[in-house]
Amino acid sequence: MTAVTGPSAPEMFRHEALYYHDAGDYEKSLLTRIHAAAAAGEPILVAVPQPNLDRLREAIRQRSEAGAELVDAVSFFDMAEVGRNPGRVIPQILQAFVERHQGRRTLLVGEPVWATRTPEEYAAAVQHEALVNTALAGVDTTVLCPYHVGSLPSSWLDDVERTHPMLSESGFSRGSAGYRDAAAAAAEFNRPLEDPPADAEQLTFSSPAELHGLRGFVLEFGARAGLRPERVDDLRAAVNEVATNTLVHTGDFGRLSCWNAGAKVVCEVSDNGGVDDPLFARRVPVEGQIGGNGLVMVQELCDLVQTYAHRSGVVVRLHVGLS
Amino acid sequence: MVLTKAEGNGFGCGEGPLLEIRPLEAPAGLSLSGEVDLTNRHLLTAALEPYVRAGQDLCLELSGLAFIDVGGMTVLSGVAERLAPDLRLVLRHPPRSARRVARLSWSPPGNLELVDS
Numbered sequence: 001m002t003a004v005t006g007p008s009a010p011e012m013f014r015h016e017a018l019y020y021h022d023a024g025d026y027e028k029s030l031l032t033r034i035h036a037a038a039a040a041g042e043p044i045l046v047a048v049p050q051p052n053l054d055r056l057r058e059a060i061r062q063r064s065e066a067g068a069e070l071v072d073a074v075s076f077f078d079m080a081e082v083g084r085n086p087g088r089v090i091p092q093i094l095q096a097f098v099e100r101h102q103g104r105r106t107l108l109v110g111e112p113v114w115a116t117r118t119p120e121e122y123a124a125a126v127q128h129e130a131l132v133n134t135a136l137a138g139v140d141t142t143v144l145c146p147y148h149v150g151s152l153p154s155s156w157l158d159d160v161e162r163t164h165p166m167l168s169e170s171g172f173s174r175g176s177a178g179y180r181d182a183a184a185a186a187a188e189f190n191r192p193l194e195d196p197p198a199d200a201e202q203l204t205f206s207s208p209a210e211l212h213g214l215r216g217f218v219l220e221f222g223a224r225a226g227l228r229p230e231r232v233d234d235l236r237a238a239v240n241e242v243a244t245n246t247l248v249h250t251g252d253f254g255r256l257s258c259w260n261a262g263a264k265v266v267c268e269v270s271d272n273g274g275v276d277d278p279l280f281a282r283r284v285p286v287e288g289q290i291g292g293n294g295l296v297m298v299q300e301l302c303d304l305v306q307t308y309a310h311r312s313g314v315v316v317r318l319h320v321g322l323s
Numbered sequence: 324m325v326l327t328k329a330e331g332n333g334f335g336c337g338e339g340p341l342l343e344i345r346p347l348e349a350p351a352g353l354s355l356s357g358e359v360d361l362t363n364r365h366l367l368t369a370a371l372e373p374y375v376r377a378g379q380d381l382c383l384e385l386s387g388l389a390f391i392d393v394g395g396m397t398v399l400s401g402v403a404e405r406l407a408p409d410l411r412l413v414l415r416h417p418p419r420s421a422r423r424v425a426r427l428s429w430s431p432p433g434n435l436e437l438v439d440s
Contacts, residue, residue, distance in 0.1 A: 208361040212341055215358075215390065230419065237420050240392050244361050294393040300427040 014142040015132055016166035016173060019149050026052065026146060027059040029171065030109060033144055034060060037107035038070055045097045047077040047089070048111040048146065083112050086121065086128040087299040087307070090135045090282045098139055105140045115151040120319070122156065123191065124306055129163040130189035133182035135279055144168075162188060186278040193308050193315055196257040196268055205243060206253035214256060215240050218267060221258045225265045226322050234301040235320045239267050241294035242316045246271040250313075261319075264303070268317040275309045281316065343387075344370045351379055352413075356387030359395035367395060371402050379410065386416035396424040403435035411436055 018033075020026040037044050046056060057076060061067040075097060083089045094108055112125045132143055147160050161167065161178030163185050168174075179185065196202075201221060205214055218239045222232035239256065246254035250273025257268045277283075281295040295316075299305050304319040342357040344366065351374060359367055374381050381402070385391075403412040414421060414437045425431055 211360050211362065212358060215360075233419050234423065236390070237392070237423065240360065240390075244392060244394065247361060297393050297424060297427055301423065 013136055013139050014166060015136070015164055016142065016144050016168050017160045017164040017176075018144055018146045019160075019167070019169040020146055021149050023055060025170075026148075027056060027063075029168070030056060030144075030146065031059055031063060032171065033107065033142075034070075034074070034109070035064060037142075038064075038073070040105070042105050042107050043075075043097070043101040044073070044107045044109070045075045045077070045093070046109045047079045047082060047093055048109065049080040049083075049114050050078055052111065052146075053078050079111055080114075083110075083125075084121075085299055085302060085304045086112055086125040087281060087305040089128055090131060090279070091293075091296045092300065094132070094136065094143070098136070098141055106142075108141055108143045109146070110143060111146045113145075113147060113152065113156060115148070120306060121304055123189075124304060126156070126159050126163060127189040127191075127307075129159075130185040131279060131282060133163070133165065134186050135282065137182055159189075183278075190278060190307075190309055192310070193268075193306055193317055196266075197259050197261075200257040200259040200268075202258075203256045204253050205247075205256065208244075208247055211240060211243060211247075214243055217256070218258065221267075222265055222320070225260050227265055227320060228322075231320050231322075235265065235267060235318065238298045238301040238318050238320075239269065241298050242269040242318070245294060246273065246314075249273050249275075263323060264319050264321045266317060266319050268315060270313060270315045272313040274311055275314050278309065280309060280314070281305065281307045342366065347382060347384055350382045351377070352382035352384070354384040354387065358390040359388065360390070360392045361394060364392075364395050364398050368398050371398070375402055375405050378407065380413070381406065381411070382413045382415060384415050385418060385421065388418050388421075390418060391421050391424075393424055396421060396428075400428075400432055400435055403432040406434060408434060410434060413438060415440075 018029055020029060034044060048056060053076060057071055061071045064070045077093060082093055089110065089112060097108065098106055112128055113122065117125060129145065136143060145164065149157065161176045164176055165179045166173055167176045203214065203217055215236050218236045219232055222235050227235065243254055243256065246269060250271050252272045254269055254271040259266050281299065283293050283296065302318045303321045306317040308315040342355065342359055342363045345354045347354050353370060399412065406412060411434045416439060417437045422437060425437055
């Protein structure tokens with residue numbers, strides 16, 4: 001049973017959640033899909049957290065024809081590492097793989113949500129799932145996202161239906177009644193962030209000449225908070241990019257807020273420049289060019305990036321851990 | 324040539340310019356001191372232009388550079404791209420921010436080299 005997503009475009013881009021209940025279920029359903037993709041000659045990417053990663057790799061090795069070759073052919077990533085900050089996954093993992101295999105249909109297995117995600121990470125992960133529909137629209141690929149039914153809160157499982165056009169369970173696929181379209185999903189999961197704490201240190205800036213002072217402020221704040229020197233560097237570079245973006249694109253002032261949050265430092269840049277691009281912080285860099293999109297670099301530099309774009313401005317919140 | 328600069332408490336930029344650009348004697352190239360950001364990347368572009376046109380290997384001494392932003396690194400990678408493929412743009416003693424940006428980038432040009440000697 002296969003639902004059709006459009007009148008005459010049967011299965012170009014397919015974004016499908018795969019519900020699983022236990023390890024056996026996980027391996028069985030994913031192996032079926034991976035074997036079908038391999039038989040069709042599709043390049044395969046698997047980005048899932050441990051221990052699922054090793055478990056799936058072993059299952060492919062042992063339970064496939066020419067299993068060793070298939071394991072070698074699949075691109076494996078530990079999602080808890082590469083997707084610790086979910087904002088990295090679209091540009092650096094999914095888009096990068098699709099572009100590397102341009103002209104061929106691909107299978108992208110991505111598991112961005114697991115039970116121990118913090119609420120903030122989860123918000124960024126579900127926003128990622130919503131934005132996959134916009135980012136990969138029209139791309140000849142299947143994005144298949146395993147969700148562990150037993151361990152995830154029911155509200156998270158409700159979100160799965162709002163972010164995935166297709167749902168699959170026990171080998172059967174169906175259209176999701178909770179999903180409308182890519183724009184609606186992107187809008188629904190573009191959510192305001194809680195206000196910074198009252199003791200956050202704030203600084204406003206309105207001209208490029210103030211960037212130097214802004215960087216000094218971040219260096220000082222990060223060092224005082226106990227960040228390691230290389231992480232202070234990362235935070236300085238990240239804040240500088242976001243603030244530069246504000247100055248270049250809004251021509252108006254921005255506000256930097258910094259605070260300590262347990263084992264991490266959080267810096268937020270907010271401005272008054274409306275952005276009508278839900279993917280504004282997830283656009284892929286240009287091939288053959290360093291940098292390109294500074295905001296994609298910011299996703300790499302930080303442990304978590306939260307974004308909220310509203311009618312009159314943008315909020316970009318950067319988290320860097322002390323450890 | 325190292326510009327001494329307190330990196331930990333740099334409020335305000337004091338009297339001097341944020342970025343100093345001086346010619347290198349040998350090999351051909353420039354020495355950069357200070358910080359590259361939105362305020363001065365056009366100066367960097369302009370200073371590099373004659374070297375790009377000269378069509379030779381190009382060296383940038385960065386030991387005095389405390390910071391370079393992504394836009395600054397984009398300028399440098401653009402210079403490397405405009406050089407003939409058999410010519411190199413060598414960044415000597417790049418600051419950590421430059422290494423991070425280069426390492427995290429998708430596909431830096433092959434003739435852009437970062438070296439610590």
